[in-house]
Amino acid sequence: MTDEGDDWLDGDYALPAPNPLEQLTGPAFNEDESLRIIGLVSVTVTRLTDWPADKEFCNPYDGTAQLAVDRICLAGLRRFPQNHRQGNRRYPRSLTDLLAWCREHDVQEWDFLDLPTELSIEGTLLDPHTAAPSRLCQELALRYEHHEDPAGKSIRSITLDHVQRQYAEAGMPGGQRALLEKLVASPVLTSTAIASLRISRRLRIPDGVISACYVPVHERYFDRRGRANMCTSCGSLRINTTTGWRCEIEDCPDRDWVQGGESLAKKDGLYHATRPLREFLIAPIRIGRARRRSRMKPDSPRDLEP
Structure with missing residues (x-):
């Protein structure tokens, strides 16, 4: 006792x-x-x-x-x-x-x-x-910042959850579909296009959400002439290396194709989707849709779902 x-x-x-x-x-x-x-x-x-x-x-x-x-x-x-x-x-x-x-x-x-x-x-x-x-670094960073266990939910779900939370904080829960479609269709936008997106009555995307999802293009994406190069397969900007342009998306089928791509000008004030969105959402959807088109199959209406 x-x-x-x-x-x-x-x-x-x-x-x-x-x-x-x-x-x-x-x-x-x-x-x-x-x-x-x-x-x-x-x-x-x-x-x-x-x-x-x-x-x-x-x-x-x-x-x-x-x-x-x-x-x-x-x-x-x-x-x-x-x-x-x-x-x-x-x-x-x-x-x-x-x-x-x-x-x-x-x-x-x-x-x-x-x-x-x-x-x-x-x-x-x-x-x-x-x-x-x-890609590994991006995934580990995203999981750490969102307090997700490495063996937990998929990185795609974490990315979509983040977008959904931004809409909820903007007072528009469940309204993220229009933004996701815009991101997939236009991963890179000019400053003029960003301004139009902010005032679009059709899409009605909150200004804060746009700022969180589209960021100014960093200097490393431009060559000495002030040109950037967009991968026509996954929609991401490519990086200029000593051997030519190279896509940053590891799973992109055109990753090692140093030629081609769409040339864009720095003077147009370029913005692009954040790297997690490009890596885990936009690129997989665009690549998947391209593969289905090549097999003459229609796009899946569910590829933007969690």
Whole structure:
């Protein structure tokens, strides 16, 4: 029988407050922390890719980027305590190291993490050809930002849910069909077309939703002459590499076709759908519709459903 004087064992004093070193190192090195780290890195990579060309990037870094580097260094220190004495580094120790690591190392080679074996997470976070975030990186970032488990609902459903929430917040629940059709039909718009879309009485798309789904085209999509190139298959803008234009969508059938495409001018003030929308919604629908047309089959009316 417990004495009344022993009640303190059930209180806060039973667990001593963490010391400064424990506060610094944070959660224990385990699968959950590894998933958190890979999510932080993916968000960091996607954000840095869209960093404004006219904005200086320097220390102190974005909070998410700094946290990602800190967590990796601590995870690496736990896993390889003697590594600082070796010439062959086994984990990145700076943001520049991390970005190179994302391009050169498959996630399966990140030995400083302990990712769940039941999850199939393979590939690099940066495309080795275009240096753009890979499909894997986009998916991991989206799941992390929306607090979705990697083994949870499909990435397509997460993307559609995000659009539905934007409409609900705008006071128009269930009205997203017109926007989705517009996104698939016109993934890239000029500033004039965006202005017309904002005042369209037929489509009635909330201004805030348009701003969240269509963003200005980044400088990296233009060549030296101020021209961009749109893939005629998936509708995404292609990236200008040393070997020619290359589609950023990994599943696009024209990904390696460096010629062709539709030329667009920077002076027209180009906007395009956000990368998650392009990767997980627009491109699959456009590619699927093109394949059905090639087999002389009508478009499916359900390809915009969750």
